[in-house]
Amino acid sequence: MYKLGIDVGGTNTDAIILDANHSLVHCVKSPTSLDIKTGIETALQQLLKEANIDKTKITHAMLGTTQCTNAIVERKKLARVGVIRLGYPATASVLPYTAWPQDIIEKLSGNYALVHGGYEYDGQLLGELDEVEIKVLLEEWRDKVESIAVIGVFSSIKNDQEFRVRDIIQDVYGEEFPVSCSSLIGSVGLIERENATILNAALCKVIETTTKGFVQALKQEGIFGAEVYLCQNDGTLMSIDYAKQFPILTIACGPTNSIRGASYLAQVKNTMVLDVGGTTSDIGVLQDGFPRESSVAVEVGDIRTNFRMPDIISVGLGGGSIVRVNNGKITVGPDSVGYRIGQEALVFGGETLTTTDIAVRLGLAEVGDKSLVEHIDEKFAIDVLLEISSIIEHAIDKMKTSSDDVQLVIVGGGSIIVPDTIRGVSDIIKPENGNVANAIGASIAQISGQYEQIYIYSRESREDSLKDAQEKAVNQAELAGAVPKTIELVEVEETPLAYHPENATRLRVKVVGEMR
Structure with missing residues (x-):
């Protein structure tokens, strides 16, 4: 039995x-192509050719991809979205798409409607759902939208109206029509939750193309019987069907794959991880073997959202970062030669001075032709290394929760540029095979399920609330592809809502299980 893992980086x-x-059988690195798909196919072909294994024994194939992130950032391949907000007239003062960049509004069609419905903060009815109103709207939108986002006011307390609207949409447009319900995607906060739901709806075509392309690439290489999974941004996996419902959960899965892979390779569950790529470095924190989740709203493509995201800091430092001297001051990055490092870096016969050239000059790495960088002044190279250290130190300080020195696990193909000592770090671990920690993290991941809702303990006991949330989280894990008997509770987070008079609490439950 073999598992195949692919992670697409910048x-x-x-x-x-x-x-x-x-145990690692074989690994390869291939430059990421402009269209991503070609790079995946090239890496897969090279891997299978060099590994020389029986392809029929590959039982699982996992993909971590940046395509959804790229689609939002580049405003490409996004679906035309209709936005239905249940909350008229109470929410009319702040309309959907408020504070969005105009270019992405135009890409998504800008169609939205405020209709009757929604709940109060304590679960009382704000407005009755008008099904006729919904059906009239859908007839107006026929052939104008490719996906619909449904957002109910305080649906994080009660979401039956959202689900009823979803049923109506699929009755009118067909069962396969993509519908995103905000209560399943975002957290408390109407606008941020709405924004996340709209983005999720906009990604339906991207994820369809991505999953089809990956499955087709596997078939072209003679892999037919493998279970296929995509990576989520909490360091776990999800089935293709689940990914089609929640494509937004693939955003930022690359850094979390590296964090999970670092945990596995270094055999530690609580530490800080630095993943150095060719263009950027990502710093995250491991808590009990999983990436620490961000507790604040996160911007995705200049759009403020509040769906689940890892707590990651990215800096423009990588193995391909360009080194310059401006007015006597050394600068490193944030621009990079990226996937063209093999042609442009000095050690490979190019003409651009990069951090990799500095690492080779100082004897930190043996790549390319070191004679091509012997002309670099040693003191200058040391000064560049100090600048690299400074960039890393500042990023680590931002991630710390105390002033104590931290343990740091360093992974990624660009880790050769990191010095052996860093201020604020007590112990540095560079595990074997750390250069492919991201793909390893994708391959060893489990399946997760998460459920979040506001419960009112004065109406329903804490024990019953926990049981209900756990059952719903387990259901999510099963939908994502987990084996029911292996699912276990790994995290419970309770946040009392001070403004609520009846002891309301935001309850978030996470479970994980083994893949099928």
Whole structure:
């Protein structure tokens, strides 16, 4: 039995094969192509050719991809979205798409409607749902939208209206029509939750193309019987069908794959992880083996959202970062030669001075032709290394929760540029095979399920509320592809809502299980 894992980064696409004991059989790095798909196919072909294994024994194939992130940032391949907000007239003062960049509004069609419905903060009815109003709207939108986002006021307390609207939409447009319900995606906060739901709806075509392309690439290489999964941004996996419902959960899965892979390779569950790529470095924190989640609203493509995101800091520092001297001051990045490092870096016969050239000059790495960088002044190279250290130190300080020195696990193909000592770090671990930690993280991940809702403990006991939330989280895990008997509770977060008079609490429950 073998597992195949592929992770698409900004510079390289990494592909690995693990055996039944999660031992690395073979790994390859291939430059990420402009269209991403070609890079995946190239890496897959090279991996299978060099590994020389029986393809029929590959039982699982996992993909971590940046395509959904890229689609939002680049405003490309997005679906035309209709937005239905249940909350008229109470929410009319702040309309959908408020504070959105105009270019993405135009890409998504800008169609929205405020209709009757929604709930009060304590679960009392704000407005009755008018089904005729919904059906009239859908007839107006026929052939104008490719996906619909449904957002109910305080649906985080009660979401039956959202689900009823979803049923009406699929009765009118067909069962396969993509509908995103905000209560399943975002957290408390109407506008941020709405924004996340709209983005999720906009990604339906991107995820369809991505999953089809990956499955087709596997078939072209003779892999037919493998279970296929996509990586989520909490360090776990989800089935293709689940990914089609929640494509937004693939955003930022690359750094979390690296964090999970670092945990596995270094055999630590609580530490800080630095993942150095070719263009950027990501710093995150491991808590009990999983990436720490962000507790604040996160901007995605200049749009403020509040769906689940990892707590990650990214800095413009990588193995391909360009080194310059401006007015006597050394600068490193944030621009990079990226996937063209093999042609442009000095050690590979190019003409651009990069951080990799500095690492080779100082003897930190053995790549390319070191004779091509012997002319670099040693003191200058040391000064560049100090600047690299400074960038990393500042980022680590931002992630710390205390002034104590931290343990740091360093992974990623660009980790050769990181010095052996960093201020504020007590212990540095560079595990073997850390250059493909992202693909390893994708391959060893479990399936997760998460459920979040506001419960009012004065009406329903805490024990019953916890049981209900856990059952719904388990259901999410099963939908994502987990084996029911293996699912276990890993996290419970309770946040009392001070403004609520009846002891209301935001309850978030997470479970994980083994993949099928």
